[in-house]
Amino acid sequence: MITDFPSAPLPLPDERDVDAELAEFGGPAVIPAAQRRTVFPVITKEDVFTMLLAQRSDPDKVVADFAGEYREYIGARHALPTASGTSSLHLALVGAGVRPGDEVIVPAFTFIATAQAVVAAKAVPVFVDIDPRTYCMSPEAAAAAVTERTRAIMPVHVHGLPADVAALRRVCERHGLALVEDASHAHSARIGDQVCGSLGDAAGQSLMADKNFPLGGEGGIAFFASDEAYARATEFLERTGIDYRMSWVAAAFGASQLRRLPYYDAVRARNAEVLAAALGETGLFSAPYLPEGHVHAYNMYRIGLHPAEAGLGDLPVWAVKEAVHELLTAEGVPAREWQNTPIPCHLPFRHRDGFGNGYPFTLNPAAVRDHEPADFPNVVAMLESTVVLCRELRSPVEYERVRRYADAFRKVAARPDAIRKLVAEREYRRPYEKAARLG
């Protein structure tokens, strides 16, 4: 039997471990190699039983019941379950009234599906910079990008932190635009009492098995705030024949996972808090920024680097980042890059073939730009000065593991000499000088 059950428990950390030699230089790793695997998604007997029950039900009812239950959890008026997050974003845009040749403003830092969904809607993505603290779309940059052909603004709740929806809503109201959320990182994230997915005129959300709220493989869901938006999306499906349906297998898994989502959210929040407290004491590292009244979902945990605080201010921050990444990985904490290049600099948006022969970019040539990373200074600064914990913290990891993460950051922060040595010895490159990666 192949199982993901851990082979051995992770011992509680010993505070003396922080003073040991770095693993990169032969010391003991904070998290031993055999115990680095983080289990995600957590699959329980309830998931198995729900799945087995589902195969005795009408498949359409399994999907509809799941979608209805999750829609209520979100607080949206309508929902359409889909086969993926990308298809949900596509339907959200169509529902919001986006038409071929329209411009949709998106952040230059996101997963590529945000922008590809705009192309799928046969519109043109217009990329703007992010806020330097939240890493979400800058409302000022969005406002500056509005033209007569702009139809919608599509912020992304990056890593699970809700974007500045109030400011973006004001921009939309000023220009008569739709607000479409990309809530793919933001399951259970909230502003006040309002859950992401219910903040805009429409929203799309990935539910793939690597998200905070996982389905059994691939899936997504589109939310609509009005009957009209929902009707536009369903009419589109009927008219085009495109099959975006969710599998009952994926939905059944989600039905049981949904009941445990608040539990896992609470564990993630606890872990984020434990780690933030530790990072704040290091000087070299800082925890993600959290605006007042926002609830972060911590789908990813982006950690800031402050070389000057560790006496490394003379080194390029991107080189310090690479050295820190190397040292942390050796300790068993793969704090990594998630994205290394602004999305408009990825191949599909440099070449812009679209559906073929340049469509739909040919519908609106004035909206098309040849971008360089430097066009998005806040994105570049973030990519150069942060590392990210992904599944390592998205998984509701045990308390002893998150304490060991904290120790690994303490251990590395205490060794600026090691960072300096690696920077001198290695030939690190800036993030965007490497091949563009999707994750």
Add this chain to the structure above:
Amino acid sequence: MERFDTALVLTRVLTSGVVMSIEKNDKELPALERLLTKRSGRSRAVLVNSRTAAIHAALCGQGIGHGDTAVLPDLDPAAASFVDWLGVRAAGGPAPAFDLLSVTPDDAGAFAEAAGRSTAPALAVDLTGLGFGPAAAMLTDDERVWARAERLKIFGAFDLRTMWTQEESEPGLVPGVQFNYRLSPLVAACVRMALTQAATRTPAVTGGTQR
């Protein structure tokens, strides 16, 4: 497929913990690819999450996109609407750009024979009828057709290689619009068992009179 067998497959995959399509150690999707290529006689398979995705993969794999024309096989109204939405116009001619085959529990045992009759450069296979939700594949012998179709999928084979190696594995093969057409391992595992059983099952002998 019997419910017990479906339950067994689902439980096996859930117990493995690998339910995501972009896991390095997923074995279900490659196993279905191997089965489909073996049965069909085609050398390459692109797994996708719907019938329309398979049609898209077949066209895109051959570089047929918006504004192009193609000889199309007989399509039902929904599939024809989808091709129209892609911006591909139908042309007349004897040799279609792709063939379309739908598999159901009743004819799954004859899949190999049906696939063998296809002569088009790409074969779109709709596996939805097997009962595990939308599922499909595009089969071909042409490496370039396979590569372009994989590029159509966000986090298809090439994106994954780039992520894991940090080097673009095929910069000359530039994707255009990309969709998340990835198939779920749980669905793939069920489809594989259904196809396997259909091919191996012999008619039951009832009544006990022929022992």
